[in-house]
Amino acid sequence: MPGLEDLYREIILDHYRSPRNRGELPPPAVRTEGHNPLCGDEIQVYLSVDSGLVSDVKISGQGCSISQSSASMMSAAVKGKPIAEVRSIVRRFKSMMTLEEEETAEADDQNVKLGDLEALQGVVKFPVRIKCATLAWNTLLQGLDEATA
Amino acid sequence: MPGLEDLYREIILDHYRSPRNRGELPPPAVRTEGHNPLCGDEIQVYLSVDSGLVSDVKISGQGCSISQSSASMMSAAVKGKPIAEVRSIVRRFKSMMTLEEEETAEADDQNVKLGDLEALQGVVKFPVRIKCATLAWNTLLQGLDEATA
């Protein structure tokens, strides 16, 4: 059985205790909301897109350590990046979070580095928590689609 | 396990092969119809009531040996009898057909003789067939209620 340390790496607890990019953005930033129907957690992602870049991102809402730290790390990973690269990061992260190897990744996603986000790899061993880790990411994707529609 | 002889007494097969009171009665005779939803059997009971007597009764429809012979014996048992006595016979018959002793019989039902109908007692050992045996009786009851309403 995987132990607690596999799930709660130090870096995760750090992001949980001091979340980055907390807050809101005023319009015209895009605001999207995500629910985890299992536990009732809610998250809001605010997204500013500017000349092909994710120029700013903020996170609000509540959740467990996994969903909060995942959101915090995500915000740090995508802020200031070109949209195409952000989508690559999302794909890489989501494929890390799937149990079976789904072929969703595209060729050049390999070049993308997940950095700190690798710490969330342990979540896969706790399938119930995968939805916690991916909540912010699915919400971000929705926002990206809206912002670039 | 009860054998076939318990179910198919000779008198039953006789009524099945030569059913009594087959046919229809024209209005103002009351016509009621019964279904056995299990096997699809249908029966029609025609009932003439005259100055407190069941002056005539006829049976049509199709069914298995148990339902047909039960209908035939019933017609013979009630024809020409006062309505109160007919109701007594119905109660006695139905209580013979119940597995658990329900207290539906009334005091003076004891005086009623079932005669040939006793041959149907064996049906109780074959619970699935009870509905066959009681189909005509329930249909008769409906008719009585209509005729005396």
Next chain:
Amino acid sequence: MSKDFANLRQDFPVLSRVINGKPLVYLDSANTSQKPHVVIDAMTDFLENGYAPINRSAYQMAAEATDLYEGARTAVAKFINAPNANEVIFTKNATEALNLIVRTWGIANLSHGDVVVLTHMEHHANIVPWHMLVAERGIVLRFIPLTSDGQLDLSNLDALLTDAKVLSFTSMSNVLGTINPSKFLCAAAHRAGAIAIVDGCQSVPHMATDVQDMGADFLAFSSHKMCGPSGLGVLWGRQQLLDAMPPFMGGGNMIADVRLDGFTCAELPAKYEAGTPPITEAIGLGAAVAYLTKIGMHNIRAHEIDLATYSMNQLTQRFGDDIVIHGPTNIEVRGATHSFAFKDLHPHDVSQVLDQSNVCVRAGHHCAKPLMRLLGANATVRASFYLYNNHQDADALCDALEQASEFFSPS
């Protein structure tokens, strides 16, 4: 019969039951099938060692239970070649699956005057829900008639499908054994602009199913007829349709959010699985599907063609004009299900005498009263075979019929 099929009788504990010194001859599988050890054990093992809620709690036993439950869904999806496991909805039986379609897709898409085409050989489960919509909404039902040998009469199909919004049909008749040309019918429905709903209750247990090749939009079937537990049915539907439909029952699990003033639905498949689902039962069906797959659906069909041929021959050879077997004579288009009239005996009386020999058949209207009226009978005797039956079972049926004949012949 191949040796494999002779051996697999041991997989079914109930088949060794002896009543009155006679072995069990179970010929009522079109009604409900027996269960192999592996299915019973999967359920017992789960109940004894790992029973837990699914999709709700986060502890290990709950995660394991969720894996087993979702694993069963994936197995069922593979069994019918569904493109996506989320398109597989667990219901309580096939009847709920068919009602679900009518109350969701039907309510959203059908209004006064809209035409739904059924066939004259449908089970009540594929008639009565539509009748309800006739009463509520004034939709119009048309019925594909039958040929004299119990096949669909397709000579007028295009006219019947004109302006139709739905074609809903059984892939195999539970009375006649007729195997309908599902792929052809789905294509015809689509050409006419209708959706195709397939009642797969009688075919899914007995032959390979491929919803993509068949081209169906919805498929309904029952766990209990395919070696799985009671209390469980399956609805498969194309994701696009399922996503667009309104919900069926409201409650836990099917929601994304609930407020005092409204709610939003969850994604598939949760959207159509309100409340605590049949957890143990789904796990049992998962085991049943694995069992059937291991034997091979093509082998099962071949075995049943052999059984259908042998039993049909025996019945006609031994009883000649005394028996009228309904449905097609061409075994290519029929399953191993024989409904018949025997002499002038009432089916109830026949089955009663058969029961003395521990031969289990169904006597009745088989939940297909419109078809029975067409056959001119209130009831038939139906002997239906499955993978665990053999030639001896067919012989036992014939022997018992002979006894019935003797018993009721005027002495």
Next chain:
Amino acid sequence: MSKDFANLRQDFPVLSRVINGKPLVYLDSANTSQKPHVVIDAMTDFLENGYAPINRSAYQMAAEATDLYEGARTAVAKFINAPNANEVIFTKNATEALNLIVRTWGIANLSHGDVVVLTHMEHHANIVPWHMLVAERGIVLRFIPLTSDGQLDLSNLDALLTDAKVLSFTSMSNVLGTINPSKFLCAAAHRAGAIAIVDGCQSVPHMATDVQDMGADFLAFSSHKMCGPSGLGVLWGRQQLLDAMPPFMGGGNMIADVRLDGFTCAELPAKYEAGTPPITEAIGLGAAVAYLTKIGMHNIRAHEIDLATYSMNQLTQRFGDDIVIHGPTNIEVRGATHSFAFKDLHPHDVSQVLDQSNVCVRAGHHCAKPLMRLLGANATVRASFYLYNNHQDADALCDALEQASEFFSPS
């Protein structure tokens, strides 16, 4: 704890499961309960020796199966003191039972502007089906508010019930453990001219139920929360109401006749049991009801009062202000179900650490989001006890909470 209750732990095979060297501490029974040997055995025995269809075929094994199935109905009727076994309808879960009422009685009796009164502590299963009727028909929902200690605030009850047609409420909150005054509420509903629907999911497994004394019109509950199998729920209703209502699902068994142009309904209970029912599951519930009756519902309630008191005391003594337990403090009006907030830890994180000690609790919204909003939380940790729990389980919960506290405290 009395010796009897100490011994009955052996009746539940899963309780001897050891994970990671630690025994199972199952505190999720408000979600779904474990099953005793007698229930598992009743199901296995049926599947191995007598599985057969019910109400359809006439052979001996089918007759035996029908007796077992109908015997279970009679046992359930007696368990809740229903005047008539035909008033007991087997559904797939309590959610189906509640939806059934809304889609039959509700559709037949409620129209635009009609008022339905619920409470602020309802499970989604007793909210969402009504929301659907709000959207379809424009009925109006009112909610009985709660007091600060999680009881129904009845100070305005008469006003809330004015012109109401329905009062539908849970007899015990699955979140707060609050036991509602069902008899009083049914009487109040009737005084106002409304019918009373009781969601008995949380009370029927834990205390004696008497529908006649309670005065309810409908009662819904689940097999799987009362030691019975999954895939089965119960709807009880007064015969007069059930007889008058339109059918719910259409199909086999629920009909008296079907023609191409319409159908007529069967009598109770078949009218509401379309298709092949959960046969094995009903037989399992029959065994569960016999098991609970033998122990005695009053003894179970007494045992749970003891558990509730002990666990409440331990939690508050050991964690003081670090724990906030929701709901009433008076054990007379609460079951052994504790929802709580622990320090500033998220319930998911708490339950994850508890799982390391094999302590199984639920973390989430418990399918009662409107109530969660009232509590100002997205989620709580819920520990729920049943007849097989003991003081050691409460101690294990407290020990594991201490570990959670340590694990997350800044190092």
